[in-house]
Amino acid sequence: MIHPTDQLPEYAAATLPPDVADRIRDHLEGCARCQAELAAWQPVAAGVRARVEAVAAPSPALFDAVRRRLSRPAVARYSAPLASSPLRRAVGVLAYQWRLIRWPAWVLAGLVLVGTAAATLSPAGADRVLATVIPLGAAAAIAGVCGRGLDPAAELIGATPTSPRVVLLARLTSVLATATLGGLALTALAVTTAATGLGGALALTMAWLVPLAALSAVSFALSVLVRPSAGVMAAVSAWLVRAVSFDGANRWLTNLVDPLWTQAPVVFTLTAVVMGLTIFLAPRRERFRAAS
Amino acid sequence: MGDGDLDLVQRIAAGDERALECLYARHAQSLFAYAYHLIGDRGAAEEALQDTFVAIWRGATSFEERSTVRTWLFGICRRQALQRVRRGAPAAQPIEEVPEPPSEDPGPDAVVLARADASAVAAALATLSPIHREVLDLTFGADLSHAEVAEVLGIPVGTVKSRLFHARAALARALPVDTSRDSPEGHEPAMSSAARGNVAASVPARSGTRRPPDQELK
Numbered sequence A: 001m002i003h004p005t006d007q008l009p010e011y012a013a014a015t016l017p018p019d020v021a022d023r024i025r026d027h028l029e030g031c032a033r034c035q036a037e038l039a040a041w042q043p044v045a046a047g048v049r050a051r052v053e054a055v056a057a058p059s060p061a062l063f064d065a066v067r068r069r070l071s072r073p074a075v076a077r078y079s080a081p082l083a084s085s086p087l088r089r090a091v092g093v094l095a096y097q098w099r100l101i102r103w104p105a106w107v108l109a110g111l112v113l114v115g116t117a118a119a120t121l122s123p124a125g126a127d128r129v130l131a132t133v134i135p136l137g138a139a140a141a142i143a144g145v146c147g148r149g150l151d152p153a154a155e156l157i158g159a160t161p162t163s164p165r166v167v168l169l170a171r172l173t174s175v176l177a178t179a180t181l182g183g184l185a186l187t188a189l190a191v192t193t194a195a196t197g198l199g200g201a202l203a204l205t206m207a208w209l210v211p212l213a214a215l216s217a218v219s220f221a222l223s224v225l226v227r228p229s230a231g232v233m234a235a236v237s238a239w240l241v242r243a244v245s246f247d248g249a250n251r252w253l254t255n256l257v258d259p260l261w262t263q264a265p266v267v268f269t270l271t272a273v274v275m276g277l278t279i280f281l282a283p284r285r286e287r288f289r290a291a292s
Numbered sequence B: 001m002g003d004g005d006l007d008l009v010q011r012i013a014a015g016d017e018r019a020l021e022c023l024y025a026r027h028a029q030s031l032f033a034y035a036y037h038l039i040g041d042r043g044a045a046e047e048a049l050q051d052t053f054v055a056i057w058r059g060a061t062s063f064e065e066r067s068t069v070r071t072w073l074f075g076i077c078r079r080q081a082l083q084r085v086r087r088g089a090p091a092a093q094p095i096e097e098v099p100e101p102p103s104e105d106p107g108p109d110a111v112v113l114a115r116a117d118a119s120a121v122a123a124a125l126a127t128l129s130p131i132h133r134e135v136l137d138l139t140f141g142a143d144l145s146h147a148e149v150a151e152v153l154g155i156p157v158g159t160v161k162s163r164l165f166h167a168r169a170a171l172a173r174a175l176p177v178d179t180s181r182d183s184p185e186g187h188e189p190a191m192s193s194a195a196r197g198n199v200a201a202s203v204p205a206r207s208g209t210r211r212p213p214d215q216e217l218k
Helices: A004-011 A018-029 A030-054 A062-070 A086-098 A103-121 A126-146 A154-159 A164-194 A197-225 A229-249 A251-262 A264-291 B001-015 B019-041 B042-062 B071-084 B108-115 B118-125 B129-141 B147-154 B157-174 B193-202
Strands: none
Touching: A004 A018, A004 A030, A004 B129, A004 B147, A004 B157, A018 A030, A018 A062, A030 B019, A030 B108, A030 B118, A030 B129, A030 B157, A062 B019, A062 B042, A086 A164, A103 A126, A103 A164, A126 A197, A126 A229, A164 A197, A164 A264, A197 A229, A197 A251, A197 A264, A197 B157, A229 A251, A251 A264, B001 B019, B001 B042, B001 B071, B019 B042, B019 B071, B019 B129, B042 B071, B108 B157, B118 B157, B129 B147, B129 B157, B147 B157
C-alpha cells in the first residue's frame, strides 16, 4: 500500500485539489499510521496559523504610501503586454533593454564609429582597423550591459517572472547585433571606396567577425559569471597580445592568440557553446551568491 | 479566488489602481505576517510590504502566468523582506538536510506533537531556525502547496517535503516535555479515539476558495 505521507502536510493545510483530498480522506479512514501522521501535522498547522493571526494588521496608511509611489515615473518594464504573440514579446523584451543605456554610452559609441570610419578610409588597411576596434568595443559593451552587479533594474527583473536568462540573452543579442551591423556598415564603406569585389568584402568581414565572436564570448562569460572588470581585462589582454604580435617578432605570442582572429569555424562553435553555457549558469550563479 | 487574482493582475498591468487596492486587500495581511516573521521587525516588514506592492504595480505587465498569482506575490515579498534581513537570512542558515524520508512508523515527534496545543507550538516556532520556520510559514500560514513553496524558495519539491519533516522534528524537539500527560510509549496510540474519529472529517478540502484564516481545524 502506498501511503500519502508526503501529501499530509498539504492535506492538513487544505491546499490540495478536492479530488486528491477526497482520495486521501478515503485512505485515512482505514490507515492508523497516516492518521497518526496527520495528527502530528495538525498541531503544527494550528500553531503556525495562531502565530500568523497574532500578527497585528499593517498600518492602515500603508496602502496610501504605496499609492503615492505609483505616480512616480516607473522604471522601464521588461516585457511586452500580457497574452501577446511570442514575437511581439521578444521584440518588447529587446526594446526595453535599450532604455537602460545612458546617453554617455551612445556618445562614446558614436565617436568610435566615426573614428573607425575615418580610419577605414586610410590606406593603412581596413581589415586591421576593423579587426581591432569592433571586437574590443563589443567586448567592453557586453561587460557594461550584461555584467554582474551593474544593473540598476536587477531587483525589478528579479521581482518579475521574466526569466533572468531571457533578459541576459536579450542584452547579449542587442550588443552583438549592434556590433555586427556597425561592422557590416563600415565594411561596406571600405569595400566601396577600395572597390575590392565580393571576395575581398568577405575576407574583410571575417577579419573582424571572428575576433568579435571570440572576444565577446570571453567578455560575456567572465562579466556575467565573475565580474565585469574580469571580462574587460581578459578581452583587452587578448587584444593587446594580438596588437603586439602584429610585427611578427614574437612568434609564440602570435601563435597563442592568432586562432582567435583566424579560425572561423572553431571560434564560432566555441563562442556559441560558451555563451550558451553562461546563459544557463547565470541564474544559478546568482542563487549561489545569494546563499553564500 | 485564483481566477479573481489573475483578473486583478491583468487590470493592474493595464494601469488600474483600484485593482491593486483589491489585490492588497486580499493578500496584504498574509504577506505582512510572512514578511514580519522573516524580518522580525514591524517597521521593516511594512517597508517590505510597501515595496512589494510597488514592484507588483511595475511588474504586472510581465506576469506570465507560469506561476499562480499568490506564488508570485510571495516570491516578490520574500525578496523584498530578505533585502532587509542583514544577518541570518534563511538561505544562509546551516541546514540539517540529511535526506531522511519519513519512516514507516510515525516517529516520536508525531507523538509529541499530537499532544501539543496551538499556543505551545506557536511559542516553539519562534525558536526554530529561519529555514525551518519559513517552510512551515509558507505551507500552513500562506496556504501554498508544496509546488508553490518550491517555486517561492527556488528549491526542488522534494527538498520542500524533506524540509517540512525536518522542521516538524525540530519543532517537536523544541516543545516542552509535558510529563503530566506522558504515558509509556507503545501502550497507547498517539491520538485519543475522539481525535481519530475527527481526523478524516475535520479537514476541509480546498474547494475553489481558501479557508478564512480564523477557521480552525479543531
